[in-house]
Amino acid sequence: MGLSAYKAFLGLTAVGLTVATFAPYIVAIARGSLKPHVFSWVIWGATTFVVFLAQLDEDGGAGAWAVGVFGCINLAIALLAYVKRGDATITRTDWWFLIAATLALPLWYLTSEPLWAVVILTIVDLLGFGPTVRRAIEMPDAESATIFALFALRYMLVLLALESYSVATVLFPAAIASAWVCLTVLLVMRRRRKKEAT
Numbered sequence: 001m002g003l004s005a006y007k008a009f010l011g012l013t014a015v016g017l018t019v020a021t022f023a024p025y026i027v028a029i030a031r032g033s034l035k036p037h038v039f040s041w042v043i044w045g046a047t048t049f050v051v052f053l054a055q056l057d058e059d060g061g062a063g064a065w066a067v068g069v070f071g072c073i074n075l076a077i078a079l080l081a082y083v084k085r086g087d088a089t090i091t092r093t094d095w096w097f098l099i100a101a102t103l104a105l106p107l108w109y110l111t112s113e114p115l116w117a118v119v120i121l122t123i124v125d126l127l128g129f130g131p132t133v134r135r136a137i138e139m140p141d142a143e144s145a146t147i148f149a150l151f152a153l154r155y156m157l158v159l160l161a162l163e164s165y166s167v168a169t170v171l172f173p174a175a176i177a178s179a180w181v182c183l184t185v186l187l188v189m190r191r192r193r194k195k196e197a198t
Contacts, residue, residue, distance in 0.1 A: 004163070005060045006068070007063070007083075007161050007163050008062045008163070010062065010063070010113065010157055010160050010161030011061070011063070011064075011065045011066065011158075011161040012065070013157055013161075014063075014066035014154050014157040014158050015065050015069050016067045016068050016077025017066075017071070017150065017153065017154045017157060017170070018064045018066050018069050018070050018073065018154055019073075019152065020116070021089045021147055021150040021151065022077070022153040024078065024088055024147070025077070025144065026076075026080065028085065028144070029035060029077065029080050029084060030080065032084065033046075033083075034142065034143060034144060035081075035139075035142045035143075036081045036132070036142075036143065037076060037090075037131040037132050038078055038081040038082045038097045038196030039080070039090065039094050039095075039097065039128070040128045040129065040130075040131045040132040041074050041075075041077045041078035041081055041096050041128075042075075042078040042098070042128075043097075043098065043101045043124065043125065043127060043128030044071075044074045044078075044125060044128045045071055045072075045073075045074030045075035045076075045077070045078050047122075047124045047128065048067060048070050048071035048074055048124060048125065049067045049069075049072065049074075049075070049103075050071075050117070050121055051067060051071075051073050051117075051118055051121045051122070051172045052064055052067040052068035052070075054114045054117045054118050054121070055067060055118075055166055055168070055169050055172075056161075057114045058114045058164060058168045058169050059163060059164040060162055060163065060164060061161075061162065061163030061164065062157070062161045062162075062176055063161035063162030063163060063169065063173070064147060064157050064158075064161075064162075064169075065161075066154060066157070066158050066161075067158060067172070067173070068152070078192040080196050081093070082158070089178065090131075091108070091131075091134065092129070093130065093131075093134060094131040094134065096130075096134050097127050097130035097193060099132075100124075101105055101124045101128060107120045114168045115117045115166075115167055115168040116123075117145075117168075118167075118168045118169075118171050118172050119167075119171065120149065121172065122171050122175045122176070125172070125175075125176060125198075126175060126176075126179055129183060132183065132184065133183065135186050136183060136190060137190060138185050140187050140190035140191045141191065141194075143187060145184050145187040145188050147182045148180050148182075148183050148184040148187065149180070152178075152181045152184060153179035153181045155173045155174075155176050155177035156173075156182065158173040158176060158177075159173050159177070167168045171176050188189060
């Protein structure tokens with residue numbers, strides 16, 4: 001298997017893992033057993049899809065495929081979270097995260113460099129974790145640590161599948177994989193602490 005075929009295999013594996021991970025997550029949201037924060041998913045959907053376009057511009061190849069699929073699914077989850085009213089508790093801090101992300105999002109368009117677009121979009125996407133981190137601290141059972149760990153794994157596969165390595169192609173998946181790992185650890189720790197307190 002040549003390098004190009006290997007990268008395509010990893011890219012398709014990341015796409016498959018994305019779809020396989022999201023299927024039970026979406027079902028759980030529809031049933032009401034998981035309650036994602038709509039603001040986080042709106043931010044993640046918008047930024048992830050734009051990063052996908054920037055990665056394509058920088059010849060990210062197969063490594064960008066899963067990022068594009070992830071962006072589309074994120075937007076679908078945001079819509080489902082809104083329809084199901086997954087999180088009715090939206091705080092002032094959540095609004096600040098959404099406003100900061102919304103104000104920063106158009107900045108990518110003003111730059112002619114894909115690198116700066118990815119830097120800005122990575123920062124915006126990380127802001128999207130704010131409302132979910134707050135909820136993970138307050139209501140650790142409202143999300144799935146297993147699914148978040150799979151999100152991190154998927155971004156690690158994206159990194160391996162990239163056909164061109166540069167800051168513009170690597171920054172976003174590396175930063176977001178790290179954020180998912182941290183969020184997974186936070187959920188596990190908060191659940192353990194909650195269990196010990198009862």
